[in-house]
Amino acid sequence: MLFPFTLVAALLAATLSAQEFPIAKPGCQDRCGNVTIPFPFGLTDDCCYDAEFLITCNHTFSPPKPFLSDSNIDFTEITLEGKLHLEQYIAKDCYDASGPTDSNTPSLTLSNFSISDADNIFVSIGCDTVASLYGNLEAAGSDGSEYEVGCTSLCNRLEYVPNDTCSGIGCCQTSLAKGVNYFYLTVTSQKNHSGILDFSPCSYAFIIEEKKFNFSRSDLWELQKIDSLPMVVDWSIGNNSCAEVKANTSACQGNSTCHDPHNGNGYLCRCLDGYRGNPYLSDGCLDIDECTDATVNHNCTHICTNTVGNYTCSCPKGYHGDGRKNSEGCNRRRSLVIQIAVGIGGCMVNQDNMRQVEEVANIARKCIKIRGEERPSMKEVAMELEGLRTSVKYPWTNDESNVEETEYLLGKSMEIVGFEKMAGTSAGYQSLQNYLMQSLGGGR
Incomplete structure (x- = not known):
């Protein structure tokens, strides 16, 4: 008899936590295939902030794929925290007993967005591998100078290659600078993988989202079957900081605040505490009910009462205290x-x-x-x-x-x-x- 009650309670909690918040501008589509498109991005000129945020939805794919403007950069997710998740090609240099078999030099060019230095790392994999990344820096205060970073990984026996460790033996990784908005990758070998073809026939180089990377010695040959890996791009609006845009106009909408991005130029918006939604839309940040929203862990021990942008805790009749965890809580009055x-x-x-x-x-x-x-x-x-x-x-x-x-x-x-x-x-x-x-x- 408990099961139906438990199921109803779970469904009710899910309904309460699934409050609908605005995503796109009114009258605009908010999806392309499996990807949500939040404003300032949009699928038409009147639905996006400006041309930099225009998304092309290509319906020749099933399901349809979104691309940045008219480029070939397709992505898998846009977050309102200023992150754009995409798949980026791997640089490869492969050999067999007769010589080279496969080689490429992938590149990526962004307009006002930057490769995330906080989320990504540069990696080379192989036992005869010299990898390089060449690019431009457009970070605040830089002069658009050229940028170069390298990584070398070597080994002569498979048993020397440790799993879960990327420190130069079969795998090398390094961090990236801020403000990289253009790069291309090259990868070469010193000895054409001579003597190691049976376990390391290729050299690889790529930028990858750090939390999704975990090296395994099987990568030495398995990466031949993979073309692209996940990477994160930082986006922001315009070239002016919050202080500059606030001097002329309200940069962010009601119940939200402006903040400068960690990487790149421009500004970002976020909803105030106690609100959720799209801070780039008028009235896009709505009050959340912390007492019933399953995604919010409120601090009340007994009675939680929602207020605009916040909540209060109290105790039932016969108890005293502030009703909060890690504080007074609620204590029964003395008999x-x-x-x-x-x-x-x-x-x-x-x-x-x-x-x-x-x-x-x-x-x-x-x-x-x-x-x-x-x-x-x-x-x-x-x-x-x-x-x-x-x-x-x-x-x-x-x-x-x-x-x-x-x-x-x-x-x-x-x-x-x-x-x-x-x-x-x-x-x-x-x-x-x-x-x-x-x-x-x-x-x-």
Whole structure:
């Protein structure tokens, strides 16, 4: 019987977390094949920010493929964090016993975008491999100078090549500079792979997304079957920084903020905390319900209340604290019986009230026993307190701050206890709840 309920709860959570946020400009398509196209990118001139963000959707492929403008650069994902994921060709230089068999020098030219130095690395693979990357730098403050980096990997026996390590033995990797917007790759050998053709017939060079690269000695021959590998490009808007564009106009839309990119020129936008959506669209950043959105891990222990751009935590009736994890949380208020004991304990103890003090202390000890079956019922506690009440008037009964707590502590059980006839007496047993309310108001 639990399964249907669990399934419904899961579906509800998925529905709540799948809140629809705007992606493209109103009236514009937001997909090409399997790829989402968010503004500032667009499939037509009126749907993109400018010509640099125009996407051509080629329907001769199945499914259709998106390309940057009229180039041959196809990509697999655009993120609003300023990342463009694409597949880039591998440079190869292969041999067999008769000589060279396959060789190429792939290149990539970007207009205002840059190869991500934070996400990518330059790699060469092979046991007789010298790889080079030549390009241009267009980073902020650079003069568009030429850029060159190299990597050499060597080995003469397969057993010397370690798996999961790229440190020069069969594999070499190095970082990239910021602002590279054009490059081409070359890869050569020193000895035409002589003596190692059986396990390393080729030399390879490529730029690859670092988190998707893990070297294996099998790459020495398996990469012959692969043409391209994943790479990340950084994109941003324009050539002016946030400070410059803010001086003239509002760079980013409502509920969003402007920030300068880590790599390249221009600026980027992001939604403020508590909002999600497309910060490049008017009213594109919408408030998220942190309390119900399954993708948000709110900090409440009990009650979460959504507010615009934020949320608040609180505790249920009968608890106190700020309701937050790693803070006060929610703690149950002390039992009324324990408060009675504390209150009496603070009174002057003398021969006249010693018995009452001992009796209340005994009741308190019973109520805090760990084993539930050893604790008295509310009715039993009420009857014992009633007996004590008639013999002495306690100072704690004048504290009106206990009214709500008494109601919470006793709740429905007092309605059951109230108005029951006590055995051996003609008078009705007064509701304990009414009794306590009267007592808290000053007693009799």
